[in-house]
Amino acid sequence: MSPRSLFEKLWQSHLVQQLEGGAALLAIDRIFLHERTGSVALKSLAAAGRKIADPSRVFCTMDHIVDTFPGRGDETRMPGGSAFILETRAAARAAGIHLFDVRDPLQGIVHVISPELGIVLPGATVVCPDSHTCTQGALGALAWGIGSTEAEHALATGTLRVTRPKTMRVRFEGQRPAGVTAKDFALALIARYGSAGGNGYAVEFAGSAVRALDIEARLTLCNMATEFSAMTGLIAPDEHTFEYLRGRDFAPEGATWDHAVTAWRELSSDVGAHFDMDIEIDVSTLAPMITWGTSPQHAVAIDGVVPEQSASGTGPEAYARALQYMDLAPGTALTSLPIAAAFIGSCTNSRISDLRRAAALLRGRKVASGVRAICVPGSMSVKRQAEAEGLDKIFVEAGFEWRESGCSMCFFAGGESFGARERVVSSTNRNFESRQGPETRTHIASPETVAASAIAGHIADARALQPR
Amino acid sequence: MEPFKSLTAVAAPIVRANVDTDIIIPSREMKSVSKTGLAAGLFAGWRYTTIGGREPNPDFVLNRAEYGSAQIILGGENFGCGSSREHAVWALHEYGFRAVIAPSFSPIFFGNCVRNGIVPVRLPVATVQALAAWVERDPAQHRITVDLQNAVVRADDREHAFELDPESRDMLLEGLDAIALTLKQRAVIEEFWQRDRRARPWIYEIEEGASR
Numbered sequence: 001m002s003p004r005s006l007f008e009k010l011w012q013s014h015l016v017q018q019l020e021g022g023a024a025l026l027a028i029d030r031i032f033l034h035e036r037t038g039s040v041a042l043k044s045l046a047a048a049g050r051k052i053a054d055p056s057r058v059f060c061t062m063d064h065i066v067d068t069f070p071g072r073g074d075e076t077r078m079p080g081g082s083a084f085i086l087e088t089r090a091a092a093r094a095a096g097i098h099l100f101d102v103r104d105p106l107q108g109i110v111h112v113i114s115p116e117l118g119i120v121l122p123g124a125t126v127v128c129p130d131s132h133t134c135t136q137g138a139l140g141a142l143a144w145g146i147g148s149t150e151a152e153h154a155l156a157t158g159t160l161r162v163t164r165p166k167t168m169r170v171r172f173e174g175q176r177p178a179g180v181t182a183k184d185f186a187l188a189l190i191a192r193y194g195s196a197g198g199n200g201y202a203v204e205f206a207g208s209a210v211r212a213l214d215i216e217a218r219l220t221l222c223n224m225a226t227e228f229s230a231m232t233g234l235i236a237p238d239e240h241t242f243e244y245l246r247g248r249d250f251a252p253e254g255a256t257w258d259h260a261v262t263a264w265r266e267l268s269s270d271v272g273a274h275f276d277m278d279i280e281i282d283v284s285t286l287a288p289m290i291t292w293g294t295s296p297q298h299a300v301a302i303d304g305v306v307p308e309q310s311a312s313g314t315g316p317e318a319y320a321r322a323l324q325y326m327d328l329a330p331g332t333a334l335t336s337l338p339i340a341a342a343f344i345g346s347c348t349n350s351r352i353s354d355l356r357r358a359a360a361l362l363r364g365r366k367v368a369s370g371v372r373a374i375c376v377p378g379s380m381s382v383k384r385q386a387e388a389e390g391l392d393k394i395f396v397e398a399g400f401e402w403r404e405s406g407c408s409m410c411f412f413a414g415g416e417s418f419g420a421r422e423r424v425v426s427s428t429n430r431n432f433e434s435r436q437g438p439e440t441r442t443h444i445a446s447p448e449t450v451a452a453s454a455i456a457g458h459i460a461d462a463r464a465l466q467p468r
Numbered sequence: 469m470e471p472f473k474s475l476t477a478v479a480a481p482i483v484r485a486n487v488d489t490d491i492i493i494p495s496r497e498m499k500s501v502s503k504t505g506l507a508a509g510l511f512a513g514w515r516y517t518t519i520g521g522r523e524p525n526p527d528f529v530l531n532r533a534e535y536g537s538a539q540i541i542l543g544g545e546n547f548g549c550g551s552s553r554e555h556a557v558w559a560l561h562e563y564g565f566r567a568v569i570a571p572s573f574s575p576i577f578f579g580n581c582v583r584n585g586i587v588p589v590r591l592p593v594a595t596v597q598a599l600a601a602w603v604e605r606d607p608a609q610h611r612i613t614v615d616l617q618n619a620v621v622r623a624d625d626r627e628h629a630f631e632l633d634p635e636s637r638d639m640l641l642e643g644l645d646a647i648a649l650t651l652k653q654r655a656v657i658e659e660f661w662q663r664d665r666r667a668r669p670w671i672y673e674i675e676e677g678a679s680r
Contacts, residue, residue: 016660017653021634025653027660029671037553039501050647053657056674080499087501098676124671131552131576147554147580148503149646157650159657163633165575195486196546199572229546231575252670260670295486318485318544411551414496414520432490432550438519 003270006236007167007202010142010267014125016159023161028154030057030119032110032128033097035088036064041129041151042091053158058097059119060088063109065413066102068376068403074102077415106249108379108405111135111347115219116381118248122237122264127154132347132429133232134225138218139245140237140267142202145226165231166200166276169269171207174284179463181357182217183349183427183446185209186224187289187299189281194313195297198230201277204269205235209283215244216351223348227296227429236268290334290445290459291431293322298431302449302461306332325433326441327421334443334459340422342373342454343436344400346410349427349447350378352385358451359386359394360467367399368457372418374401376408400454412437425453469585471643475566476613477539480529481600487543488550489577493559495551496520506559534607540614542600543570545593548577557584567614569621571596582636585643587616589630599623616641 004012016025033041038060045052052058065081066072074082085102092099100107106117111132114120122140127133129151136143146160154160172185190197203225205218213221218235225233242261245251252260287301297313300306308330309319323329328337344350344358355377367373375395377383383405386392392402409416410428417437418424424442427450431442443459452462496519497509508522515530517523524531530538541560547570548556557580560568566586571593573581581588591599602624603610613622616637621628632640639646650657665672 017656019635021638023633023635025650025657027657027664036498037555040503040554043501044503048647057672078496084501121670123668129552129554131550131574145552145576147552147557147576147583149554149583150579153647153650156647157654157657158661159650159653161635161646161650163635195549196572199546199575226574226576227549229549229572229574249676250674252673253675256670256673260668263668297486315485315544317483321484411490411495414499420519430488430490430550432488434494434513434519435490 003272005167005269005273005275006140006204006234006267010123010125011164013123019161023163025159026125026162027159028127029124030059030126031151031154032114032126033058033060033151034064034110034130035062035066035084037129037148038151039084039088039091041148041155042095043087045152045155046091046094050156052095052097052155055096058155060092060097061100061107061110061113062088062102064407066406068406068408070404072102072404078413079415081413081415105380108381109347109350109407111223112351112378112382115139116248116379118245118251121245121251122241123267127151127160131226132223134230135219135223135347137225137232137234138215138222139241140235140264142232142234144232165202168198168201168203168277169275170203170205171280172205172209172283173207173280174209174282176209176212176283177286179288179448180283180286181446181448182213182220184286184289185283186221187291187296188286190224190228190297191289191299191313195227195295196229198225198228201230203228203230203233205233206269207280210235211238214353215240216353219351220348224296224429237264288446288449288462290449291443292326292328292334294325294431294433296429296431296444298322300334302334304334306330306334335461336458337423338458339371339425339453341418341424342371342450343409343424343426343428344447344450345376345378345408346428347378348429350376350382352382354427354447355382355386355391358447359391361448361451361462361465362398362455363394363468365398365455367454371454371457373399373454374403374409376403377405379405409436411435425450425459469643469645472566472585472587472616472640474613474615474617475539476611478535478537478607479540479542479599479603479612480535480538481542481603482529483542483544483596483600485544486546486549489548489553489556490550492548492556493553498553498555503558504562506555507562510559510563539564539566540612541565541568542596542603543568545571547573549574552576554580557581557586561586569596569599582639583646585640587614587640589614589621591621591628591630595628
């Protein structure tokens with residue numbers, strides 16, 4: 001057999017039927033839903049009189065609209081938000097799927113809880129009506145975001161009709177410098193190749209610097225594949241992956257576990273496998289990254305300046321609009337920009353390792369006066385773990401709000417927001433116009449950069465701070 | 469889904485890279501668990517003078533009288549990037565759009581278009597820019613034709629061939645319900661599951677662990 005890539009192995013092992021017209025019918029192993037876009041899929045499916053093919057393999061969480069204030073319930077700050085929660089709950093119960101409800105001790109952001117509960121597994125296909133489903137490819141799964149109608153299709157048939165993407169391999173090689181994180185790998189890639197650079201591809205992240213990342217950092221890297229316009233990102237599973245999954249709530253046990261691990265060891269790209277595009281990035285030359293504009297591709301090194309249009313990778317109209325929106329001029333040093341708010345959370349960077357690294361910088365230090373700082377753990381399990389380690393106290397003593405888990409202010413849904421034209425440094429994934437609030441100016445970066453900036457009161461280089 | 473054969477209509481140029489689905493329909497405009505009632509929120513951040521308001525911004529293309537009947541969008545690279553929200557496509561459709569012509573699309577947005585009877589047409593960036601410039605000279609008269617049967621865009625006495633995968637093309641041309649189509653393969657799917665269950669039992673035997 002000719003050498004195959006990891007993507008080809010996953011594709012072939014799920015191929016139910018080659019369809020006329022070139023698409024493939026792929027078996028879907030796990031479906032995840034949330035109250036924002038899953039609710040409408042469940043409702044529409046029921047209205048059409050269609051049944052879920054296998055409810056035991058369908059999971060639903062409340063993460064997008066649910067509040068993150070202490071003492072939260074079904075009522076939301078977002079006007080009309082409770083209808084999404086109530087309708088999702090009713091539909092999920094009627095359908096007999098797994099539900100991580102508002103008060104469930106395992107509730108959390110879909111792409112945080114799926115790995116931490118062992119719902120996503122190596123070699124599985126996972127879909128969710130959520131663009132950041134690519135996150136879960138970090139465990140060696142084929143995981144991608146879909147629309148609500150596609151979710152209905154997956155629910156009703158247990159399959160999707162998929163046109164095969166091209167394959168790309170991005171090899172991150174070399175020694176990762178101190179202070180440079182998986183988030184910075186992703187932003188550097190997108191800055192270099194553009195936010196459409198992965199369009200039409202499934203992207204395997206490989207290379208020595210990826211193998212050296214812990215599982216949570218791999219999840220961060222794959223999370224940003226959608227900001228690269230890729231169908232998905234994926235990483236070959238290894239012993240770290242198996243150790244991470246062992247004993248998790250929904251992971252296989254006993255003889256089945258052993259059987260699974262034997263199969264999972266085959267899940268890597270063979271030597272000589274074909275990729276339609278193959279690129280390499282030397283991480284030893286990277287610095288922490290921060291965005292200046294309104295697309296994730298508008299990213300520069302933390303000690304950099306707002307680029308001229310010719311160096312921005314953006315056409316004149318989009319460049320002018322981005323500068324106007326962000327109230328910036330070319331040549332301005334990013335670290336000179338005062339901030340009004342700092343946010344740590346989201347499916348990108350809200351896991352326990354993210355919180356530990358931020359807390360190491362915040363310990364014994366204070367958030368600058370006038371800066372609103374918020375930390376939202378990615379799941380209730382992450383929150384409990386952080387509290388067991390005393391991290392909550394570090395965040396609170398530094399001046400951060402400490403929240404219940406959810407997507408929170410990664411996006412503005414009409415309820416809670418940052419102020420108009422306020423500058424926010426955020427560990428999230430999107431710096432789009434009005435993403436975090438009406439006219440809010442978002443700069444995305446690693447949790448370390450967010451913590452250091454919160455302390456300084458302006459965008460700051462975390463490498464200048466000694467962890468404590 | 470209504471079949472799409474060919475459409476000649478006014479085209480609205482929004483030829484800017486990375487027009488994301490938050491721009492197409494802000495999250496705050498998705499007010500209920502529904503696929504409808506979204507047209508008023510389409511491009512809300514650009515279309516109205518204030519956030520949450522409804523006073524038209526006269527500078528925005530869709531608020532100009534000559535684009536009032538637009539059914540085609542001329543977009544920039546990576547059109548529809550960002551959130552997977554199908555509400556962006558439902559809002560476009562409800563407003564009256566039936567085709568988007570752009571150099572590239574986010575894959576999820578592309579799929580959502582196909583499932584809702586909106587034709588995503590990929591043409592080179594220079595072609596899209598030339599079409600936009602031509603349209604802007606006389607928006608009401610300089611109409612664009614999207615001919616899906618022949619996979620060509622016609623404008624200004626010229627034809628521009630485009631490529632669309634046959635699966636998407638057939639779905640749009642025939643207005644097919646993909647779910648109904650796939651359900652006809654139920655026996656093949658069941659057979660796959662039976663086989664796969666022996667090979668990968670851990671996918672099918674889900675037992676919740678101690679903390680549940």
